[in-house]
Amino acid sequence: MSPNPIVLSIPIFFLLIGIELLIERFTHQKLYRLPDTIANLSCGITQQLSGLFLKIFAVGAYQYLFEHYTLFTWERNALYWLVLFLLVDLSYYWAHRMSHEVNLFWGGHVVHHQSEEYNLSVALRQSSLQVVWTFGFSLPIAFFGFETLDFVLISSLNTLYQFWIHTETIGKLGWFEYIFNTPSHHRVHHGRDPKYIDKNHAGSLIIWDRMFGTFQAEEEKPTYGITKPLNSWNAVFANVSHYVDMQKDLQRIPKWSDRIRYLFKKPGWLPDYLGGYRAAPAVDKAAYRKYETPSGLLLTSYVLFQYVLCLAGTALFLFSQKQADGSDRFTTTENLFITILISVVVVNCSVLFEGRAWVKRTEWFRIVLYPALLIVAVYLNTWPVWLYGVGALYFIISASWFYFICTHEKS
Structure with a gap:
């Protein structure tokens, strides 16, 4: 544990x-x-x-x-x-x-x-x-x-x-x-x-x-989020989005000295010749709308099913990092491989709500690949044979459910 x-x-x-x-x-x-x-x-x-x-x-x-x-x-x-x-x-x-x-x-x-x-x-x-x-x-x-x-x-x-x-x-x-x-x-x-x-x-x-000198008491109810909303549920994109914006700003700045300053100045800073500091705008609470991506019951229940399995698998993986003697259970390569597998699930589950065209292809690929990987792992490691049935059952449920979503409901 x-x-x-x-x-x-x-x-x-x-x-x-x-x-x-x-x-x-x-x-x-x-x-x-x-x-x-x-x-x-x-x-x-x-x-x-x-x-x-x-x-x-x-x-x-x-x-x-x-x-x-x-x-x-x-x-x-x-x-x-x-x-x-x-x-x-x-x-x-x-x-x-x-x-x-x-x-x-x-x-x-x-x-x-x-x-x-x-x-x-x-x-x-x-x-x-x-x-x-x-x-x-x-x-x-x-x-x-x-x-x-x-x-x-x-x-x-x-x-x-x-x-x-x-x-x-x-x-x-x-x-x-x-x-x-x-x-x-x-x-x-x-x-x-x-x-x-x-x-x-x-x-x-x-x-x-x-x-x-950075204390502020709570007065009116805050408006939560960032001044430039992410407008995405994608966890991987969330981690790189600001650096994507920074790259765009850096391309606009001609002087290397100002580019270095840009890295270490406050967010929103630009040289004076590009307009100077961009202060946070006031929030128009009457006009403000949160990012929304409406989805049907079929898609919502499917994502919940896949995500609960992902949470259970991730928790088991994290809890199993150490063996009883305190040594590492997994090699760095194994950790990296499992990390990639889990990351694909969390990205797909989030982006399915956004209705991106590419996520349907990656989800079909995942539905086929993951049971196949389980079957290969059972064969190579002489794990219990009933895990073959688990892989087959997962494929049947996920494939039929997702096919029904793709043909009957806009995602």
Whole structure:
């Protein structure tokens, strides 16, 4: 089983999402939309899968500094844990703040802000690339003698704390608001209204925003999302969309010096001769419409069927990363191959809602390929023969169901 606290918390995440769905049902609020929720979960899946490769690099850098350049030796007492918690949370604040204020870094964080809803599934909408830009902010902690596994544990707990604050079902919390990050504070952070942009970067403690001048109390209800809506449910495109826009801007900038400045200036910056900084526009709440892709019951139920299987398979894969003796169960090549297989499913499930012509072809290819791969794997590994039946049954159900969709319903 994986020792990653975030992976171990997956059942709790889904339990709490289920509770929020019940609250939505009984209070008649509109908190969730299925395509948006699937897109959020898909970004979380791709982030966890990419983390199998990228997080090891980040932790490895910390371990190297700890082994060779640590300046102190600590007794692991209450003070040790308190100081480590404060340093982790402070480094998170600055990494998070710079992810909003540096264009290059924003490309690795924007994924988390793309949803136009605000619910617990948004907490799971994470970028696959953010760690590339932000892991360095926490590396100085290694110089102060905090062991690598302890750092990883506190960092994970800091991330876990932030799950519950992604909800509209909890109002303001009195005195708690002065010290800790809360749903009210974080709703502000996800607002695209000009007064809310680049505010409340806290992880666990809101005190950093109050100290460094980035605090904003929640007043009117925020409009969620980003100033240039993604208008797609595709998790892979979500991770690269900002860099696609950056490439277009860079092609417009003639001077190399300005191109370098563009990378490290705030999102929206352009040289004066190209119009200068593009400030966030005010939101016309009367005219504002969320991205919608209406779909029929057949398609919706089909996507749910495929996605539930994908979630179960992904969870099993992540939980099975380590063997009982602590060694890796899969090679890097095997991890990469399974990651690609899962990524195809999450992209197809999301894009089927968009009705793109190409997704029908890739879905037919997948319906044929995946059972065939299972049958080959059973044969090569002498797995139980009943898995042949599972592969055949999956093919029959998926192929007949999807054929019916393609011939009877616009997708």
